[in-house]
Amino acid sequence: MAAIFTPGLKVSEHTVLVKDRRLPIEGEVLVEVGQQVGADEIVARTELPGKIYPVNVANQLAIDPGRLGEAMIKAVGDSVAQGDVVARSPGLFGLFKSEATAPVSGTIESISTITGQVIYQAAPIPVEVDAYIRGRVIEVIEGEGCVIQAAATLIQGIFGLGGEVKAELAMAVEAPADVLDVSAITPELAGKIAVGGSYATLEGIQAAIKHGLAGIVTGGFDYDEIKELLGYEVGVAITGGEDLGLTLIVTEGFGKIQMAPATFALLSKKAGSRASINGATQIRAGVIRPEVVVTFDDEQMPADRIDPGEPRGIAIGDEVRGIRAPWFGRLGEVTDLPVEPVVLGSGSPARVMEVRFEDGTVARIPRANVEVIEQ
Amino acid sequence: MSERLSERLRSVLATDCGSTTTKAILIELVDGEYRQTWRGEAPTTVEAPFEDVTRGVLNAAQEIQELSGRKLLRDDGGGILTPEQDGSAGVDAYISTSSAGGGLQVVVGGVVRSMSAESAMRAALGAGAIVMDTFATNDKRQAHEQIERIRQLRPDMILLAGGVDGGTRKHVVSMAERIRAARPRTRLGGGYNLPIIFAGNDEVRDDIEALLAGVSALEIVDNVRPVMETENLDPARDKIHDLFMEHVMAQAPGYAKLMGWANAPIMPTPGAVGLIMQTIARRRGINVLGVDIGGATTDVFSVFDGHFNRTVSANLGMSYSVSNVLAEAGLPMILRWVPFALDEKGLRNRIGNKMIRPTTIPETLEELKVEQAIAREALRLAFLQHREFAVGLKGVQKQRTIADAFRQIGDDSLVQMMKLDLLVGSGGVLSHAPRRVQSMRMMIDAFAPEGITELAVDSIFMMPHLGVLSTVQEDAATQVFERDCMIYLGTCVAPRGEQRPGRKVLRVQLSLPDGATVDEELSDGELRLWPCGADTPATATLTPLQGRLDVGAGPGRAFEGKLRGGEVGIVIDTRGRPIVVPDDPTVRVPKLESWVRDLGEYPDGET
Known part of the structure; x- marks a missing residue:
């Protein structure tokens, strides 16, 4: 029988992390295999093609598109400065000549004698990719980027907003059940990543943005508040490009849910360290989870590439988290994995597992409704 | 595939490599008829760490091998054992569809x-x-x-x-x-x-x-x-x-390898589903509407008077896209199908949590009812998009009469519910509902069929497999479709036309296969069920009791004929078109409870 596999979120104090750092299009890689890099170090750069400006020059000159070639002063591939004359109509008996000028500095991409269109391309836009984490380059992907490996603490969240940020971790609450509200956002947190507990209020997040915090890590917050923060709803969990003013990472889910004590304890332990965080989330194929990464010192870096191996299935003794009502957000330990399906309260048969929760309650839960907390 | 192979086809292994699961079915010639005999599934392995789709295919095939005792995998690990050997090993053909990787x-x-x-x-x-x-x-x-x-x-x-x-x-x-x-x-x-x-x-x-x-x-x-x-x-x-x-x-x-194993070109999954729909519509001479509701997308297919249309509602689904259903439909439209009071903020968080943990399943009855309420709206919105798209060619000059000016919006659609013969549902929420009546009710609420319409569900989502099989052996595909793929739920009868509230709208006279007879007058706003199996149809006389109501025989005219039953039976829906659900929760919840009770949707005592 095929293995049952329920992917979980990783909360690991010491793991080996491998990161692909790639350019959006082909470019130049600036590092070599074996090189130690800092999180802010630029590892690859390229230039994105400039913006395209199509202009119907034949219309501007009031000539037939077929005669555009005769009227053009500039040719395909020529550089132009904004305002340069690029075409001139012959006029009538040498009079009433009209001219067309370049709307932008750049190059002429194409001239069409069918449509009368001239397409300009503005100057290219430089793009750089940094290392994001401190580590060692273990592979160079020619023309695209590199792969960096590091020994690090890794805490994966379930949902995030906003992209990569590097800043100091700071505790904004005292316990995993605490709420991060306006009162928790102090001026000392400016430029830092604040760690909350069970819930971040909308006002608390807005205050954090106002005070220039780099990020927030919280157990939960309300789904409704995404619309308040972004001005639109997130209907499909593909995020990372939001312009929120900070990066938000949710470790447990929507609603008020105590942050898993192990997660909170680990974040507390790392308070004061510089962390790299990313809210990018993609739940569909090619899963990407938001993350908090704190790398270790250079001497703890493994020299060779470490193969993470294939994921294993759930086993008795594993720590799990309930991820659906009526056990949502509850933590426990797997005590049995019965083979035969069980008819649920909903009336559907499903394969289940037996879990003992922290308060001693024992329940049989669909295997699909728990998540392993991976160490 | 060669003509000769299709002629001597005794067994086929078919897989569908979906985004998350690879589903395999074994089709065998049993007593001269093609039947789907075994099935297996395994996680799809296109993504890291495996990055080879064939591993998922082999795992799914291995499950069938273990269950059936028929050797399907080659000893050298080089794929599927073809052709069939001595009736207990190998298959004559291996075919596949794919929607993995988006x-x-x-x-x-x-x-x-x-x-x-x-x-x-x-x-x-x-x-x-x-x-x-x-x-x-x-x-x-x-x-x-x-x-x-x-x-x-x-x-x-x-x-x-x-x-x-x-x-x-x-x-x-x-x-x-x-x-x-x-x-x-x-x-x-x-x-x-x-x-x-x-x-x-x-x-x-x-x-x-x-x-x-x-x-x-x-x-x-x-x-x-x-x-x-x-x-x-x-x-x-x-x-x-x-x-x-x-x-x-x-x-x-891994696809280069998979293509080497397959005896027919690998098709995109929805392309194959469209093909089987068209085959069925053509062979039975009927109008068909099909829906496949998945986690991320909902596909709608229709064949009306030979015109085939397909639409994909890319952001309407039951898991990855479930929050988008909430965004597009709005909370009140979902709540109108929930037969109990619910905290709105809690419901929004619940839907958000399903989006970020898409593989979870409803454990409690309450969770199931909420999920089925969302499904109705996802299906309804996907169907609206389909109706708008499935129209005749624009830009063609037509003579218009004064009557055209008074036609309702949407009437340009080729999809006319009064002309629909068969509505087929597929996808987890429909195919795996704990009770078949729940699937039937979800489809009736979402699609609002008019007149007389048969409803069915795809038992284990094998339409993609049968679509690609139809390119190899059409008879095999249609035999398996009718015998193993389709689960007939029954027939829905729904009068169309203006109804006066609280008045009698339809006289229902039924002779059921078990000898029982029915003669009742139904009022406006009812949903009733009479069990009737699929093997022997019921004989029916349906008489509109208000002037212009149409049950399929024309406005005001009585219908006399046979109604096909199924695992659910014959449902008479006098709620009007569009279906009227009261806005006021104090009226709506009791109304929903009465519909749920009359259809026996949930275990005794539960609404």
Whole structure:
């Protein structure tokens, strides 16, 4: 029988992390295999093609598109400065000549004698990719980027907003059940990543943005508040490009849910360290989870590439988290994995597992409704 | 596949490689009939850490091997054992469909949005593609905005149409210039040029070649709209399938190997479902509507009077896209189907949590009811989109009568519910509902069938497998479809027309196969069920009790004939069209409770 596999979120104090750092299009890689890099170090750069400006020059000159070639002063591939004359109509008996000028500095991409269109391309836009984490380059992907490996603490969240940020971790609450509200956002947190507990209020997040915090890590917050923060709803969990003013990472889910004590304890332990965080989330194929990464010192870096191996299935003794009502957000330990399906309260048969929760309650839960907390 | 092989086909292994699960079925010739005998499934292995689709296929096949005792895997690990050997090992053919890795993603372009661009879109959708965007000279975007957008998209291919043969040159070339300026790149990378199919005005082929041949893998096929009055979608559809195999599949991890194993071309999953729908509609001479509701997308297929249409609602689904159902439908539209009071903020968080943990299942009855309420709205919205898309060709000159001016919006659609014969549902929430009556009720609420309509569900989602099988052996595909794939739920009878509230609307006289008879007058707003198996139909006389009501025999006229039953039976729905659900929760909840009770949707005492 095929293995049952329920992917979980990783909360690991010491793991080996491998990161692909790639350019959006082909470019130049600036590092070599074996090189130690800092999180802010630029590892690859390229230039994105400039913006395209199509202009119907034949219309501007009031000539037939077929005669555009005769009227053009500039040719395909020529550089132009904004305002340069690029075409001139012959006029009538040498009079009433009209001219067309370049709307932008750049190059002429194409001239069409069918449509009368001239397409300009503005100057290219430089793009750089940094290392994001401190580590060692273990592979160079020619023309695209590199792969960096590091020994690090890794805490994966379930949902995030906003992209990569590097800043100091700071505790904004005292316990995993605490709420991060306006009162928790102090001026000392400016430029830092604040760690909350069970819930971040909308006002608390807005205050954090106002005070220039780099990020927030919280157990939960309300789904409704995404619309308040972004001005639109997130209907499909593909995020990372939001312009929120900070990066938000949710470790447990929507609603008020105590942050898993192990997660909170680990974040507390790392308070004061510089962390790299990313809210990018993609739940569909090619899963990407938001993350908090704190790398270790250079001497703890493994020299060779470490193969993470294939994921294993759930086993008795594993720590799990309930991820659906009526056990949502509850933590426990797997005590049995019965083979035969069980008819649920909903009336559907499903394969289940037996879990003992922290308060001693024992329940049989669909295997699909728990998540392993991976160490 | 050779003619000879299809003739001596004794057994087939078919797989569908979905985004998350690879489903395998074994089809065998049993006593002269093709039957689906065993099934197996395993997680799809396109993504890291495996990055080889064939591992999931082998795991799913291995499950069948273990269950059936029939050896299916080659000893050398080199794939599926073919052909069949001594009746207990191997299969005569191995076939597959695929939607893994996000399926086939296509960008479509044309000159006029509602004409050539729409024809191109129909061709792409019919081939099983997800249309990422549709460009046209009149799509209300500036040229530079279109170019920016084409740059951002990373499709598997572009289909460009435009102009009837001998028609506009300038506008078609203008669209090609925009594509060229964008320098579009492929989704999967891999250093190959993006395939672009040109299926427009045949007189501008040289211009298109000059513009696009150097920057893409250009293919030219016959125009999808050679004249205003006719569409010619097959050449573009076939080319999309070819390129899907040659470029897209060949780039995806493990597919080159999988293609080597398969005895027929691998098809995009929705393309195969469309094919089986068309086959059934043609062979039975009926109008069919099909829906496949998945986690991320909902596909709707229709065949009306021989016209096939498919739409993909890319962001309507039950898990990955469930929050989008909430965003598009709005909370009140979902709540109107929930037969109990609910905290709204809590419901929003619950839906958000399903989006981020998409593989969870409802454990409690309350969770199930909420999920089925969401499903109704996802299905309803996907169907609305389909109805709007499935229309006759625009741009064709027609004589209009004064009556046309008074027709309702949506009446242009080819999908006319009164003409629908069979509604087929597929996808987890419909196929795996704990009680079949729940599936029937969800489909009735979402699609609001009119007159007399048979309903069925796909038992284990084998329509994709049967679609590709129909390209090899049509008889085998239709036999398995009727005997093992379809689970007939029964028939829905719903009068159409204005109903006076609280008054009697329909006299129902039934002779049921068990000898029982029914003679009742139903009032406005009722939902009633009479169990009746699929084997012997009920004899019915249905008499409208209000002047213009139509039960399928024409306004005000009685219907006399047979009604097919099924696992549920015969449902009479007098709630009116559109279905009226009270806004006031104090009225709505008791009403919903009474419908749930009358149909026996949930265990005794539960509403």
